[in-house]
Amino acid sequence: MVQFRSVTKSFGGSSPAVLDVSFHLRKGEFAFLTGASGAGKTTILKLVHMLHRPSSGEVRVSRYSSSRIKRRDLPDLRRRVGYIFQDFRLLENLTAEENIAFALQVTGTAKAKIAPRVRKLLNQVGLAARAQAFPRELSGGEQQRVAVARALANEPLVLLADEPTGNLDERASSGVFELFRRINASGTSVLMATHDAELLRRHRNVRVIELEEGRLVFDSAGDPVA
């Protein structure tokens, strides 16, 4: 589903943010992406979403390749890949429910289907009571959960989650994590960047990909290029 082949991404600084990384996340697989602050986790996720273009190497996502994809194909790719941004990226002018509905409108979902779907998502992240609030009226954790709901709205093939529990307490964290597991069980691949050591410890059976200064230094699934 997601395949990195010797991917390097340099921003022109002294050392590249991502250096010669290869791995393969299969359909329906769940993996933690871990590493210290600045190790390159967000950069990897953005490469999957094709918000960055690799400096060298190739990123393949579903049937698209970073070296051949056309500008007009990007919307289709991004509809299949849900992304929970580290900084949320909610639309300030829309309420929580409008932010979620927006992702559905953009993909041309039938109007009648939007409202019930939004309600269900808000319930799943425990925000039904704050549906009408604007992002600036939400607490940090509440904003993060709106971002989670939005990323799940279109039932993506791949879910990218960047520190999705960074602003959540233990209970809300497990709630979101359980949600991911359910989504994953229904066939969606999940790549979740986190430095929540506790979470890794608690889920030892989940695949872990570890970065250090841009390099892939550990992958519990073994074979890097498949």
Place this chain on the structure above:
Amino acid sequence: MVQFRSVTKSFGGSSPAVLDVSFHLRKGEFAFLTGASGAGKTTILKLVHMLHRPSSGEVRVSRYSSSRIKRRDLPDLRRRVGYIFQDFRLLENLTAEENIAFALQVTGTAKAKIAPRVRKLLNQVGLAARAQAFPRELSGGEQQRVAVARALANEPLVLLADEPTGNLDERASSGVFELFRRINASGTSVLMATHDAELLRRHRNVRVIELEEGRLVFDSAGDPVA
């Protein structure tokens, strides 16, 4: 130093964000502020910084009171109270070091003193190598550490930290926490909002103030109004 007397803050919604909260953070004291997502932690910190006005009750910070402070006194108050925002609030157009220097310029610090002070702060948060980067070129954790350095720049009397380790891995987290302890040892009061259960467990001797739906439900220091 910081005193809450029956403070309630309502945003006009059904239930207030903070309800009848009283506590006293003494000079040189260190306290964790904890509670689930949406419990009211950020709202409490913003009340201390006088970014919100209490709906009822009184907030006292140093010699200022929320019920008597004048608009023209706000700058003085805010120079004495360092604030690490949950969403960082860096200036997008300034580099990491300029963002820190800015806080010093605003308070009229002599030019010659600014550069060395900024360098020292960057070192303390482990960002010396990224001094010239703009916020959008920094990883989430790097931005957070710039925010930490900026809050410490003016050697505040009170340090407010909102989830200052939410985007940091374990090692960077302890680094920042140790920095807070040193600052605290030199006489600065620290109020740190967090839901890092691990952190609370590791520092059982530190005072904990816990919120639940806006109410103060636990304060390990005992006497609420002093």
Place this chain on the structure above:
Amino acid sequence: MRSLREALSGIRRAPALTVLSVMAIGLSVFSIGLFALTAHNIDVALSDVEGRVEVVAYLRDDASEELIEIARHEIESYPEVESARYVSKVEALYEASRELTEFSDVYSDLEVNPLPASLEIALRPDFRTPVDVETVADRVTSYHFVEEARYGREWVDRIYSLRRVAGGAAVILGLSFAFGAALLIGIAVRMSVLARAREIAVMQTVGATDGYIRRPFLIEGLMTGLGGGLLALALTFVTYQAVERTLVSLAWLPDLWTAAGLAFAGILGMLAAGRAVRRELRRLDVY
């Protein structure tokens, strides 16, 4: 429908920005409107003055009235000529004394009438160029009973150079004002796009197509442009009324001009919006 709703909600979301944009566009199209009003009225005034371009043939005192009448018919059949009017000596004196009041006393003292009879020859609109006027004057002079034909050569030349210069100035000034208006519309729309740069970026990350993102901005640009155009029309009309009532009588703009002005403002708003969004879209995405 979605685009229209989005455009409206865009306007509602940033009403101040939209009002300001409409005002900016309104002001600049207003300057075009003022200019059009001026140009149109110069035009009207010119064609009025031009209507007076005529050749006057002074007749010998001994010419017979029958011959003159025959000649008058002949002259009226020239392709260049609209009409030829006979002015007798008596009429000439009467007209002179009426037109030159300062000398009316003097004339009434005269014992002989010193003024000659004449034929006043008016030319057709298409034949009022310096060349045509001279042709007619020359042909008329060939009648033996015509003493002299006058036509104010300089006068004709002047009108023509004035019209040419006015036309040129109209085009140059009109273009530069239009440029100014386009600039302001571009500023306004670009601001509104910039104010939503984050929104656009988020839309892209959620998988919205370029067309989907662009459409509401185009409609918003069109509406802003039309709004500005209407404002300009209103301002121009108020100015027209004010001048009409206090200064001089003016002609209002032809309907075609106002319609063209509105269309111009609307299309300009849309194009400026389209350009601004397209640039923003390319800037935000790396592919």
Place this chain on the structure above:
Amino acid sequence: MRSLREALSGIRRAPALTVLSVMAIGLSVFSIGLFALTAHNIDVALSDVEGRVEVVAYLRDDASEELIEIARHEIESYPEVESARYVSKVEALYEASRELTEFSDVYSDLEVNPLPASLEIALRPDFRTPVDVETVADRVTSYHFVEEARYGREWVDRIYSLRRVAGGAAVILGLSFAFGAALLIGIAVRMSVLARAREIAVMQTVGATDGYIRRPFLIEGLMTGLGGGLLALALTFVTYQAVERTLVSLAWLPDLWTAAGLAFAGILGMLAAGRAVRRELRRLDVY
């Protein structure tokens, strides 16, 4: 110094916005400039025409030259009178035949000179009002050898109403254009403040005083205003040159006017900036 540096860096940070603001201000002050140029030239033309306001006293043919010369001196000593010129019958005929070419043939045929001698009385600048002209005409008529005094009453009245109307129009149009310019400057500065709303909020949270936050914006507004004023000056001068070369000879604006225009643009920019920042500051803070 800090404010200046900040203002410059503010401009550097958003150069597009600043350039656009300068252009917007430039265009609107340019319209004021064009108007000032027009008004000034109407003024020059008017005072030229006005200089020709005179009273003409037609003299009896039997008046002796000596008496006339004495009267001329007396008249020249009136407070209202600038000069009085004697025009003999011969000169009158000569001037008439020169001014009225159409009738030159006629005049040369005359056996008696029908034109009277006259005194052409020019008035001082301050005494060219309808009332003064009539006073002089009345006094002059009281000489027994004066047949009649003419002064084109209507003409004098017309010049005066024209100047009054022109003055009124100048004030009204000038004010409305200035309002438009202020509006645009306000828009531009408000945009630049809005673009930095986040920055302002962050400065407040870091403990910057209102004055500290405001100062760079004020200076930026001043510089933007002055830039726009200079641009407008340049545009006006180019227009002036273009019209001067192709159409008619024009007078350039008095230095005082251009200086006032620049100062106006600068101060307007600063005030608009100040207003915009103050509003923003109050909006962002709850106390």
